[in-house]
Amino acid sequence: MTSTEHTPSSPGPAADSPQRTVRPTRQRRAVAAALAGFDDFRSAQEIHDLIQKQGDSVGLATVYRTLAALADAGEVDMLRNEDGEAIWRSCSDTHHHHLVCRTCGATVEVEGPAVERWTNAIAQEHGYGDISHTLEIFGTCPACR
Amino acid sequence: MTSTEHTPSSPGPAADSPQRTVRPTRQRRAVAAALAGFDDFRSAQEIHDLIQKQGDSVGLATVYRTLAALADAGEVDMLRNEDGEAIWRSCSDTHHHHLVCRTCGATVEVEGPAVERWTNAIAQEHGYGDISHTLEIFGTCPACR
């Protein structure tokens, strides 16, 4: 459901780990292709529409399920726009953050060694280990101002 | 959880500006009191529930309308949690982020002037304006290591 593994609930004593259960189906490929066609964050509806325009037919529910699976597998980033809609984008390999226009969705990838260092320092200062973090920046891009 | 500093919305920079039309009613005071009772972001439902538990009775729609008005007036910050729910916090509180233990959920509030400055700098560097950001740090707390 999310791009990172936030799930404070479900302490999961059930010993399951089915992670690699991702089967390469036509629908999955269609979603992946649609994602590849964008270079910024898009909503599920937009992705669904693009797939249909490309001739393929994939149910909206399947789009959601596929996107959730991809996000879970770390192949796409999911976040929410200011309207609360979930938006997705295929993510590159390197760790980076996003500067997203809340009007048109234009995205800039930014790296922040300073932030990386700061988060690690803060965490260790409080005795926390095994650190990860998420950081998103929203704003209005030059074209939309 | 996430953090922000600006509440955007209000698409029309246009003609009308009825801002100072906020009448101090019982309901408005109830919402304000509920907000004052929290020191972090809460959903409309949680705020509504707290008001009812305190004996007052305010319609959920009114809670939403009041929160929207307060956000519009700049008296509260609104943002979205990972589930896409709108969450509010009285903005007199200092802006901070959260360091969360992914095992037990223990949370530490941290401030990061450096991060605030960095995000603003990055955004302006790319010509983006009206900046807000979200930052969450996950780790394993001392007790869970």
Place this chain on the structure above:
DNA sequence: CTCAGTGCAAAGGTTTTGCATGGCT
């Protein structure tokens, strides 16, 4: 008296889920 504010319920939109079917392995 007038009009912003309120309550209720219905509408609107997004995301999830139940269940039967279809396609890989």
Place this chain on the structure above:
DNA sequence: AGCCATGCAAAACCTTTGCACTGAG
């Protein structure tokens, strides 16, 4: 054959809105 993935539709949710009414100025 066994199972996971899919589709469709209904459900679940959060949030907004229409309309008649109440209360503050």
